């Protein structure tokens with residue numbers, strides 16, 4: 001497979017061992033980016049590293065990283081930056097997708113969702129911003145969800161965690177307005193990955209291959225925010241936000 005060159009561009013991805021993070025790594029690499037790939041499962045990252053190098057990718061950094069560990073985040077960012085020279089894009093993607101009714105879902109899963117999707121996400125953004133401020137430029141991408149638009153039955157903690165992602169990035173976008181730092185919020189609907197394979201229904205689901213291409217296209221266009229795919233989710237998300245509770249309650 002031939003590699004297009006995107007001279008000097010580099011991307012750091014959390015949660016790159018599976019699903020969207022892994023597919024974005026493949027897609028960025030195909031487009032000629034140097035990639036820094038992180039997740040807790042190092043063997044999965046090393047397997048991906050071998051796959052990408054087999055396809056001709058020149059610069060692939062991998063490191064085990066739990067996003068809830070701030071000290072590890074600082075260290076891995078420093079190592080990745082030394083390896084890549086600079087980090088142009090950070091994709092804060094790592095996340096878990098526990099669902100269940102409030103008071104029925106084991107509280108350990110509620111805590112894991114908050115720790116990973118909120119605290120871990122904010123710690124990733126914090127480390128990225130320290131790096132970008134030193135560099136004087138950078139592009140922060142957060143993976144939110146259409147679940148951020150409306151609290152759904154059995155989706156309380158997941159939706160709340162993604163609403164936190166979207167609101168946090170909204171604040172960051174205002175803080176960095178007019179600077180060399182760009183902030184993008186991407187809100188996927190259903191893209192076929194392990195996170196949703198057990199779901200009862202997956203409306204408008206798209207393949208992982210297509211999802212990866214759409215995500216990287218939007219990142220390269222440096223959009224402020226978008227649903228993925230844009231249609232029908234741009235409309236559905238806004239509809240969900242205004243539907244009466246009596247209607248939402250039937251979507252159990």
Ligand SMILES: NC(=O)c1ccc[n+]([C@@H]2O[C@H](COP(=O)([O-])OP(=O)(O)OC[C@H]3O[C@@H](n4cnc5c(N)ncnc54)[C@H](OP(=O)(O)O)[C@@H]3O)[C@@H](O)[C@H]2O)c1
Pocket residue numbers: 014015016017018019020021038039040041042044065066067068093094095096097116120143144145146187188189190191192193194195196
């Ligand atoms: N797929 C969809 O339809 C969809 C829709 C909306 C939003 N999203 C969001 O997209 C992101 C990726 O999800 P996915 O669909 O690709 O799910 P996935 O296949 O389950 O991948 C989740 C990734 O997150 C990593 N991760 C989990 N906890 C972590 C931690 N504490 N530290 C570091 N990495 C951690 C996992 O790696 P390790 O286990 O190796 O650490 C894995 O690589 C999530 O934020 C999810 O909420 C997905």
